[in-house]
Amino acid sequence: xxxxxxxxxxxxxxxxxxxxxxxxxxxxxxxxxxxxxxxxxxxxxxxxxxxxxxxxxxxxxxxxxxxxxxxxxxxxxxxxxxx
Numbered sequence: 780x781x782x783x784x785x786x787x788x789x790x791x792x793x794x795x796x797x798x799x800x801x802x803x804x805x806x807x808x809x810x811x812x813x814x815x816x817x818x819x820x821x822x823x824x825x826x827x828x829x830x831x832x833x834x835x836x837x838x839x840x841x842x843x844x845x846x847x848x849x850x851x852x853x854x855x856x857x858x859x860x861x862x
Contacts, residue, residue, distance in 0.1 A: 781806040784826065784834040786813050791845035792833040 781799065783806050785792035799806050811817045811832050818830045827834040827843045835842040 780838070782809060782836040783807070784809040784811050784823065784836075785832050786811050788813075789832050791831075795833045795835060795845055 781804055783792075783795060783799070785796065785808075787810070811823065813832070817823060818827075818832065823834075824830060826836065826841050829843060831843070833845055
């Protein structure tokens with residue numbers, strides 16, 4: 780299952796949500812309230828030490844680079860980084 784940690788006001792988060800919708804992929808919503816500082820909570824920093832959104836978790840693989848804006852790109856990116 781794909782999980783997306785995001786906020787509504789983030790353009791980078793919007794790009795990822797658009798890509799998920801275009802691919803008709805189901806995903807679990809984790810809204811991060813930046814004004815409340817939720818991106819600085821220890822459990823979020825474990826996923827994304829940069830404390831920014833979006834963060835995507837695809838079957839346990841954490842993607843923090845929003846430029847990989849489609850699930851195919853995320854999978855290719857993680858394979859390339861693994862080598």
